[in-house]
Amino acid sequence: SAVISQKPSRDICQRGTSLTIQCQVDSQVTMMFWYRQQPGQSLTLIATANQGSEATYESGFVIDKFPISRPNLTFSTLTVSNMSPEDSSIYLCSVEGETNEKLFFGSGTQLSVL
Amino acid sequence: GQSLEQPSEVTAVEGAIVQINCTYQTSGFYGLSWYQQHDGGAPTFLSYNGLDGLEETGRFSSFLSRSDSYGYLLLQELQMKDSASYFCAVSASGGYQKVTFGTGTKLQVIP
Numbered sequence: 001s002a003v004i005s006q007k008p009s010r011d012i013c014q015r016g017t018s019l020t021i022q023c024q025v026d027s028q029v030t031m032m033f034w035y036r037q038q039p040g041q042s043l044t045l046i047a048t049a050n051q052g053s054e055a056t057y058e059s060g061f062v063i064d065k066f067p068i069s070r071p072n073l074t075f076s077t078l079t080v081s082n083m084s085p086e087d088s089s090i091y092l093c094s095v096e097g098e099t100n101e102k103l104f105f106g107s108g109t110q111l112s113v114l
Numbered sequence: 115g116q117s118l119e120q121p122s123e124v125t126a127v128e129g130a131i132v133q134i135n136c137t138y139q140t141s142g143f144y145g146l147s148w149y150q151q152h153d154g155g156a157p158t159f160l161s162y163n164g165l166d167g168l169e170e171t172g173r174f175s176s177f178l179s180r181s182d183s184y185g186y187l188l189l190q191e192l193q194m195k196d197s198a199s200y201f202c203a204v205s206a207s208g209g210y211q212k213v214t215f216g217t218g219t220k221l222q223v224i225p
Binding site for chain 2: 033041042043044045048092097101102103104105106107108
């Protein structure tokens with residue numbers, strides 16, 4: 001299993017500002033995934049981060065809004081830029097297990113934008 | 115793209131059995147997995163089916179029929195702590211395995 005430390009756990013931000021979320025994994029992983037979960041909703045994949053290459057974004061998500069860094073095999077950041085109230089959500093990072101059959105999740109970042 | 119459907123809510127009695135269904139539409143299907151999420155918590159993995167049939171893990175079992183694009187999660191001997199949201203998720207190819215989550219089923223276990 002993988003242990004993921006995600007921070008901050010929650011934040012309240014002003015419109016127009018940016019927030020960077022960090023995820024640290026206790027083992028080296030090839031891919032890290034960033035998901036968004038709006039209140040009472042399902043998880044939506046934002047992007048996949050590979051070390052040494054540009055992140056791959058899903059439809060509806062763009063790099064200018066959600067820049068991602070992946071400097072090494074145990075760490076990644078997601079920035080939510082120029083925030084608006086519509087960005088209020090829970091953001092989760094995840095990694096695959098050894099058999100690629102399961103995902104492990106960080107504890108999530110609950111973001112509220114005023 | 116992928117789409118998955120689940121019932122939005124299910125209520126069951128403590129000690130009973132409950133089945134949560136999931137139907138999906140996807141290309142490049144690899145497998146179906148299930149996750150549990152308590153309020154305020156992160157999703158945790160429950161089970162995975164890559165082949166047709168039943169997988170059993172303690173009180174939880176999961177079933178897959180690839181030909182019917184259908185699966186279910188079966189929870190036996192329900193306990194109050196099983197009250198949570200349950201998500202089915204499809205793994206599909208897209209250059210790499212990509213996981214898409216269903217709409218989620220909120221299970222309420224009552225005494």
